[in-house]
Amino acid sequence: MTDEKDVYAAVADPTRRQLLDLLAEVDELPLYELTSRFDMGRTAVSKHLAILKEAGLVDSRKVGRETRYRLNAKPLKEIQDWVSFYEKFWMDRLSRLQILLEEQKMTADVILDFTYSSTVAEVWNALTDSDMLAQWIWDNNFKAEEGYQFRFQSEPNEYWDGIVTGEVLVVDEPNQLAYTWASAGETTTITWTLTKVAEGTQLHFEQTGFSEETKATPGAIAGATYAWTEFGNKLASLLA
Template sequence: MSFTLNLDYQYTAPIEKVWSALTDPTKLAKWVMENDFKPVVGHRFQFRQKPTEYWDGIVEGEVLIVDEPSKLSYTWGTGQEKHTVTWTVQDLGDGKVNLHLEQTGISNEQALNGAKYGWGAMLGQLVKLFE
């Protein structure tokens, strides 16, 4: 059995700014982790942070879909966990954007809760890029 995480966040920002926050490695480093991301299908990349006693600090990924400015998908792998992360960006009008995250392939409830907590914290940081 695998779990899927779905989160929606609304931001007051132009859709291009939200897209840039998802695809620009300098901006990603401010709200996710240091990285060598490129929005190019097939590009392999890493998100990196300081290792802990429980984790080496590396998330391996490969870009699967780039449909600017509305959809971005990549693999997200750490340890035995291999997931797919898909971002869908929707312009709601009046300068508002809905950012939908779907993370599939989560192996257990503990990993699901960890992903929900982690993305919640990171998406809270994302808003600072739009102020």
């Protein structure tokens, strides 16, 4: 395969993209005719064509003393296939989130609202910066990157190993952050929504997806509510 970096660099320039568009409409064109379509000299157009040729996007042949050029679209198709692979990757993740939300019927098991005098940007940083998170939740390796798998570590006890793992689902800076939250065989979804208000920032918290067994366990949802309320209060102290 042609070097992808070369192809990306070649098509990054608008003049070279226009050359490709012109060649895509015909079998081939001579240099003088291509030059006539631009407000630049023959030498400058030749340099652009040389870059496209080096990237494998253009072929040339001599006809008498004139050089004629034609499009070779194969490298573009290879790049399209490469991009399509990652497009499917992200579509799969969005589909997983959609299914998760539908299964949970969009009904949050824990809903909390906090108001902080800090700016939205400051609150967002506290939600996404690993060092900041360690100060109001637990030690972690969190990164605000969709698809990133992270880990939080609390003090273990006789009932729990203290480990929470998750995967970042949505990063809409600085408006919304969502990720899975898995521990002790239970996987839920955490969603933070930030809104600018007169007092500073309103932070809306939702935790969804608790199993029916957990919901039926006395004190389970109340315990989660208490824990996240305490985290939110620690965040307030940190921001202050």
